[in-house]
Amino acid sequence: MKTDDLMRMLATGAAPVSSAAVASRFARGLGCGLLGAILVMVLVFGVRNDIAQAASLPMFWAKVLVPAVAVLAAVPLTMRLSRPGRTSGPAPLVLAGLLLFAWSSAAAVLLDAPAAGRAELIFGATWKTCTFNITLLALPLLGAAFWVIKGLAPTRPVCAGASAGLLAGAAAASVYALHCPEMAAPFLGIWYVLGIAVSTALGALLGFRLLRW
Amino acid sequence: MSASENRFRELLLRALSGDATAYHLFLKELCPYLRAYFRRRLAGLPDEVEDLVQEVLLAMHNQRHTYEKNQPLTAWIHAIARHKMVDLLRRRGKQDVLTTPLDDDTDMFAHSEIDAGDARHDVMKLLERLPDRQRLPIQHMKLEGLSAEETARLTGMSVSAVKVGIHRGLKMLAVLIKDER
Numbered sequence: 001m002k003t004d005d006l007m008r009m010l011a012t013g014a015a016p017v018s019s020a021a022v023a024s025r026f027a028r029g030l031g032c033g034l035l036g037a038i039l040v041m042v043l044v045f046g047v048r049n050d051i052a053q054a055a056s057l058p059m060f061w062a063k064v065l066v067p068a069v070a071v072l073a074a075v076p077l078t079m080r081l082s083r084p085g086r087t088s089g090p091a092p093l094v095l096a097g098l099l100l101f102a103w104s105s106a107a108a109v110l111l112d113a114p115a116a117g118r119a120e121l122i123f124g125a126t127w128k129t130c131t132f133n134i135t136l137l138a139l140p141l142l143g144a145a146f147w148v149i150k151g152l153a154p155t156r157p158v159c160a161g162a163s164a165g166l167l168a169g170a171a172a173a174s175v176y177a178l179h180c181p182e183m184a185a186p187f188l189g190i191w192y193v194l195g196i197a198v199s200t201a202l203g204a205l206l207g208f209r210l211l212r213w
Numbered sequence: 214m215s216a217s218e219n220r221f222r223e224l225l226l227r228a229l230s231g232d233a234t235a236y237h238l239f240l241k242e243l244c245p246y247l248r249a250y251f252r253r254r255l256a257g258l259p260d261e262v263e264d265l266v267q268e269v270l271l272a273m274h275n276q277r278h279t280y281e282k283n284q285p286l287t288a289w290i291h292a293i294a295r296h297k298m299v300d301l302l303r304r305r306g307k308q309d310v311l312t313t314p315l316d317d318d319t320d321m322f323a324h325s326e327i328d329a330g331d332a333r334h335d336v337m338k339l340l341e342r343l344p345d346r347q348r349l350p351i352q353h354m355k356l357e358g359l360s361a362e363e364t365a366r367l368t369g370m371s372v373s374a375v376k377v378g379i380h381r382g383l384k385m386l387a388v389l390i391k392d393e394r
Binding site for chain 1: 228229230231233234236237240241244263266267270271272274276277278279280281282284285287288289290291292293295296300329332336351354355356358359360361376383
């Protein structure tokens with residue numbers, strides 16, 4: 001086929017394209033993924049028993065809200081990286097700021113604590129399962145995010161996959177905070193961050209394989 | 214912003230709102246720039262150029278919903294063109310990637326090349342490999358220029374099935390072109 005014929009074919013009867021379709025796909029995909037993560041959390045882990053008392057503590061809200069802010073930064077980042085010719089925008093700065101906040105709070109708590117109590121602040125009672133559990137909760141979200149991105153055109157599939165992994169991991173951390181009884185900043189700064197990092201790496205790896213077009 | 218950028222952007226925005234004439238003009242005017250872009254970069258692979266031009270035209274069509282109104286169009290086109298070129302070079306082996314200058318020169322409209330070489334793959338032939346529910350809608354609507362309703366009546370499909378068939382068929386076509394290489 002001559003290129004001229006191909007162009008004629010593409011143009012003939014070309015329907016209008018709605019830009020709202022992309023946003024709606026994003027909203028549907030992430031809504032389903034989030035619902036999946038919450039369901040797994042409730043059914044497999046269960047909401048923490050003392051959630052009513054915990055909700056009066058600032059640390060509880062920090063655990064839920066800091067990752068939630070990361071989600072708010074990762075959503076536009078993922079959207080941008082899923083479109084050809086888009087830069088990453090300001091989101092990486094916001095994410096770096098959040099990480100800095102998490103780590104500096106952790107460091108402050110550790111420095112303030114007596115040497116004997118530091119191990120307890122770092123390992124808590126659940127360090128062995130925390131990272132794995134967050135990664136598990138991230139899976140439905142990661143699947144949903146990839147479904148959304150597959151409908152777009154990421155020209156940097158590894159970055160788009162990593163961004164989707166970060167989005168999924170951060171949302172999973174926020175959901176997991178409703179179950180997890182740990183309240184020490186050093187614990188969160190290590191094991192929560194590690195859970196999000198594993199999910200991000202997984203996203204990058206899968207992005208390379210699945211998001212090429 | 215350059216005059217070309219504005220002109221192409223205006224044409225594409227009209228195309229996205231359903232103006233087929235503007236869309237045809239957009240593709241026709243853009244094509245020589247794509248061709249020159251690849252000819253300059255694939256000097257060692259002249260036979261690949263026209264195939265790559267067609268692949269990019271099809272990719273742009275399939276992904277046109279990813280263009281955002283406030284985004285520089287040059288960057289969007291360049292990213293797709295470069296993505297498809299890198300993909301081609303990767304499939305051909307590392308040697309070509311190393312010898313081809315992958316500069317980030319985003320000036321898409323600096324050079325143009327009207328003279329079309331021959332594409333080695335006949336998209337018409339690839340079309341025949343699509344299943345009927347994709348091939349027939351493309352045949353009737355995109356090649357013969359019938360409306361969606363006429364195509365639906367002719368094929369016994371619903372209007373929405375006709376539209377889905379075209380959408381999926383063109384995506385499948387992009388995959389077939391890629392696999393043919």
